[in-house]
Amino acid sequence: MTNDQAVREVLLQQDEEYRRLSLQHEGYETRLRELTGHLYPTGDDQLEKARLKKMKLQVKDQMEGILRRHLTPRLVVNSATAES
Template identity: 50%
Template sequence: MAESQDLKPLLLETDDEFRQLATQHHELEERLHELTSKHYLSGPEQVEEITLKKRKLQLKDKMEAILRRYRQHPPLGSDPSPSLQRG
């Protein structure tokens, strides 16, 4: 999992799709936080909460697929593990 955390900043800078997914994921996270901070959710808000959680999970799955793809086939010229380089 630490490897995924190391790749995320790189992909946020270099992969447009990953960056868009991460942005959407963050926006959903903020909206969910707004909903969960309420003491009571109306019926439509409860439906929205469930929908947001499902959408957030879909986005996370897509982000993980990109991370997996990058780990299996890093672009030429990139080193997925710079800590292994010797100076």
């Protein structure tokens, strides 16, 4: 397990905002899979897919921002320790 994955696991357990965003992301992904499974998608289906992809990306960006905030202090501490 990489450091990023370990931090993600901790965030899922301890950070309410990260957990909420993760559930939202999963919901968008589930709905996208449903729409992709339609044999003959309608125009509305295609519009919804485009909207969901944008929303999913926004949520992913927010999750990555939270992850970066949790990783950055560790990187600074680790590099300062390595220089000593």
